[in-house]
Amino acid sequence: MEHKDLSLKLKVWRQKNSKDNGHFESYDVKGISTEMSFLEMFDVLNERLINEGQDPIAFDHDCREGICGMCSMYINGRPHGPWHGTTTCQLHMRAFKDGDTIVVEPWRAGAFPVIKDLTVDRTALDRIIQSGGYISVNTGNAQDANAIPIPKHNADKSFAAATCIGCGACVAACKNSSAMLFLSAKVAQFAYLPQGQAERETRVIDMVDQMDKEGFGSCTNTGACEAECPKEISISNIAALNKEYTLAKLKAEN
Amino acid sequence: MAINSKIPAGAIESKWEDYKSHVKLVNPANKRSIEIIVIGTGLAGASAAATLGELGYKVKAFCFQDSPRRAHSIAAQGGINAAKNYQNDGDSTYRLFYDTVKGGDYRSREANVYRLAEVSANIIDQCVAQGVPFAREYGGMLSNRSFGGVQVQRTFYAAGQTGQQLLLGAYSALERQVALGTVKMYSRHEMLEIVKIDGKARGIIARNLITGELERHFGHAVLLCSGGYGNVFFLSTNAMGSNVTAAWKAHKQGAFFANPCYTQIHPTCIPVSGDHQSKLTLMSESLRNDGRIWVPKKQNDNRKPNEIPQDERDYYLERRYPAFGNLVPRDVASRAAKERCDAGYGVGSSKQAVYLDYASAIERYGKIEANKHGIEDASHDEIVRLGKEVVKEKYGNLFDMYEKITGENPYNVPMRIYPAVHYTMGGLWVDYELMTSVPGLYALGEANFSDHGANRLGASALMQGLADGYFVIPYTIGNYLADEIRTKAIPTDHQAFVDAENSVKNRLHTLINIKGTKSVDHFHKALGKIMWDKCGMARNAEGLQSAIQEIRALREEFWKDVRIPGALDEFNPELEKAGRVADFLELGELMCNDALNRNESCGGHFREESQTEEGEALRRDEEFSYVAAWEFKDGKSWELHKEHLTFESVKLAQRSYK
Structure with a gap:
């Protein structure tokens, strides 16, 4: 693959800790190969900052294969940057032109307090799962895996929803x-699977309640979440959730 | 100290059943006052923590990531094996056991592997019950595919994201226990020391990674589910944070480290593109189901792949191994790729790559589709279009990932691949009960050594992680804890906790006060290069001896000249990395020692001095049919203990896939 080197101006959010106000800092970076990933560019910049005796930029990342959901930069006004259906770690510098200015911020949400620089606290998402994001089956209780046939169509839809990586871009x-x-x-x-039926109604009510408690806002159907989801969750x-919730509430009241 | 693997007596088929029937139990009331610490929340850790919580134990689980769902099991792509024989193609518990022992080049412990094969079917049942959406056929039944080193279809999968779906299943079970209060979760925490009291593991020192605070945690038992150590090579398919630290601290507290030199180099990874490279990305082994691997027949052929006619291509795996073809085990496929590239047949700008080609699979599937739809005289373009749709459905996410990383479209040009470090078969030595040589300290999943011998077969890591966590440890830990019901929780102001915390504190102080000139990554990369060049795909005595000297010198330089910015009492990723690299710098030396000691080739360990005339790995059973368990001594050296391997159910043979 042909590649070239880019010179870029980065404007990066720096915030010492959750109590600090935070500010943008500018960095000129040179010799960035178009074959690098976006995070590898940050590696290069951090190596330089360390050598200059400055504090490197803190950012979350782990698998760098687009599946763990840990990376989380808000790049030029978009979570995970310009490529559709792509996490920050899979975004490559081919996406940018020589001389570009790139603005990088942390996820901004009341429920995601900043820990440092570009790193935020997303444990609210774990607590939503704790409120009902499971099927209550203890180890050892299972019947044979092929005992209940599940139509491929339903299995596929269930899988498509299950590919969410919990990154919080939405x-x-x-x-x-x-x-x-x-x-x-x-x-x-779980709603698409027979195993999920037993707790179908309590699950949706409990999870929505927990989401509200965590301070996440309401949905007004702007569709930004779907547009920016790195896993293209539909x-x-x-819409299905709203239906599930309404039916569950009606049933609970009767 | 003598090694006792505690393998139950009796025929291999009945060992585990007998064990389960006679093992000591802890009654429910006593479980409520017994505390268990679990380090790591991948498949092994999450499944163990959830299951032990369900049983009523008081569990504390720790992970360094921001959520337990991010552990690196999440990245496993291809699938999970189970002896279900749903395909009616002759599979059985014995056959899965046999394939695994043979695939591991006869360097694993028979009893453990048989148990693994036995519980494999329960894992699939459990996961389906949890709502894991495995791939299914139109009739609603589960779908299977083939993996390397095997002639049946026993691999269950969820597109190219099987690890993700299995981990999310285990994570959900874990979070359910967190909600019920049986498990307390500590994310963004790193275990930095094992606390031992009267020779038994009784707790840990952990660092809160956000505040930098050191915490003391008591447990009646400690489970290490902290994964493998492939990042000692710097470049690997592991996550950036994957590390050996928890296992290494345990090793230095007396847990033997077994077979550290057994490293799996995975044949199908995206090649290195430059010095900036921070990690390598695997392309699932499932791609070898349909893809064909080749290089040009001419050396230094600079033509584009599509310009090289069929008769000028060398499908070298099909040529050398007609029985298994492109589906030979990983170690064999990796060495074959290296052999071709070293001989000058490599492709791409670096010449360190081979092609993985989907053209013939696309055509084959296209023809089948055309037939299905009753399209007669389909044009070549039509066939290719239909074939690409099938390939997209099967491998779409992998193809997309390849394109994002390389900028090339693998539907139109063959992928370039090269082997990369992927998995470590070695790990903490454990007995049949998964206990290390320190009483009360257990190791599960990739962190232990027990099931894969010298080479792991594809789709077996997920199987082992979940087997250990869901179905093995819940039984075996009772055998230890039944004798601990009178042990009250030990207050963490006990001198052993104070001493352990002080030793961690001192080490962190020393590290941050070095204030040298070079970054942690500088040392990590240097270590990785030594390991890859001299303890990688091919090893020899001379190289290993010089590697040991180089690692020692590098370690000395690290402790004099590393620069760690920031402070101890804050979120400081460079400090975390420094601690991990310091441990890798010690582990690397042990790996080279082990590789030097094992003067034979087996599985992923290839000693150039020990090969057949055709260049295949040559085992030397008379001398090396043992597990090398290393004990850390006197704060600076190692003593070798041998656990001799006896094979009662499988006959040892030179592995052949020809």
Whole structure:
């Protein structure tokens, strides 16, 4: 693959800790190969900062294969940057032109307090799962895996919802900081499966309650979450969630 | 100290059943006052923590990531094996056991592997019950595919994201226990020391990675589910944070480290593109189901792949191994790729790559589709279009990932691949009960050594992680804890906790006060290069001896000249990395020692001095049919203990896939 070197101006959010106000800092970076990933560019910059005796930029990352959901930069006004259906770690510098200015911020949401620089606290998402994002089956209780046939169509839809990586881009993209896409994906995964039926109604009510408690906003159907989701989770899951929730509430009241 | 693997007596088929029937139990009331610490929340850790919580134990689980769902099991792509025989193609518990022992080049412990094969079917049942959306056929039944080193279809999968789906299943089970209060979760915490009291593991010192605070945690038992150590090579398919630290601290507290030199180099990874490279990306082994691997027949052929006619291509795996073809085990495929590239047949700008080609699979699937749809005289373009749709459905996410990283479209041009470090078969030595040589300290999943011998077969890591966590440890730990019901929780102001915390504190102080001139990554890369060049795909005595000297010198330089910015009492990723690299700098030396000691070739360990005339790995059973368990001595050296391997159910043979 042909590649070239880029010179870029980075404007990066620096914030010492959750109590600090934070500010943008500018960095000129040179010799950035178009074959590098976006995070490798940060590696290069951090190596330089360390050598200059400065504090490197803190950012979350782990697998660098687009699956763990740990990376989380808000790049030029978009979670995970310009490529559709791509996490920050899979974004490559081919996406940029020589001389570009790139603005990098952390996820911005009340429910995701900044820990340092570009690193935020997303444990609210774990607590939503704790409120009902599972099927209650203890180890050892299972019957044979082929005992219940599941139509391929349903299995595929369940899988499509289950591919959510829990990165929080949907929240960052949403002007209301709503976690509806995240939540709906988990609810839909189980709603399509026979195993998920027993707790179908309590699950959706408990998870929505927890989401509200965590301070995520409401969904106003702008569709930003779907547009920015690195795993292309469909907004139709939110429509399904609304239906699930309404039916469950009606049933609970009767 | 003598090695006792505690393998139950009796025929291999009945060992585990007998064990389970006679093992000591802890009654429910006593479980509520017994505390268990679990380090790591991948498949092994999450499944163990969840299951032990369900049983009623008080569990504390730790991970360094921001959420337990991010552990690196999440990245496993291809699938999970189970002896279900749903395909009616002759599979059985014995056959899975046999394939695994043979695939491991006869360097694993028979009893453990048989148990693994036995519980494999339960894992699939459990995961389906949890709502893991495995791939299915139109009739609603589960789908299977083939993996390397095997002639049946026993691999269950969820597109190219099987690890993700299995981990999310285990994570959900874990979070359910967190909600119920049986498990307390500590994310962004790193274990930095094992606390021993009267010779038994009784707790840990952990660092809160956000505040930098050191914490003391008591446990009646400690489970290490902290994964493998492939990042000693700097470049690997592991996550950036994957590390040996928890296992290494345990090793230095007396846990033997077994077979550290057994490293799996995976044949199908995206090649290195430059010095900036921070990690390598695997392309699932499942791609070898349909893809064909080749290089040009001419050396230094600079033509584009599509310009090289069929008769000028060398499908070298099909040529050398007609029985298994492109589906030979990973170690064999990797060495074959290296052999071609070293001989000057490599492709791409670096010449350190071979092609993985989907053209013939696309055509084959296209023809099948055309037939299905009753399209007669389909044009070549039509066939290719239909074939690409099938390939997209099967491998779409992998193809997309390849294109994002390389900028090339693998539907139109063959992928370039090269072997990369992927998995470590070695790990903490454990007995049949998964206990290390320190009482009360256990190791599960990739962190232990027990099931894969010298080479792991594809789709077996997920199987082992979940087997250990869901179905083995819940039984075996009772055998230890039944004798601990009278042990009250030990207050963490006990001198052993104070001493352990002080030793961690001192080490962190020393590290941050070096204030040298070179970054942690500088040392990590230097170590990785030594390991890859001299303890990588091919090893020899001379190289290993010089590697040991180089690593010692590098370690000395590290402790004099590393520069760690920031402070101890804050979120400081460079400090975390420094601690991990310091441990890798010690582990690397042990790996080279082990590789030097094992003067035979087996599985992923290839000693150039020990090969057949055709260049295949040559085992030397008379001398080396043992597990090398290394004990850390006197704070500076190692003593070798041998656990001799006896094979009662499988006959030892030179492995052949021809």
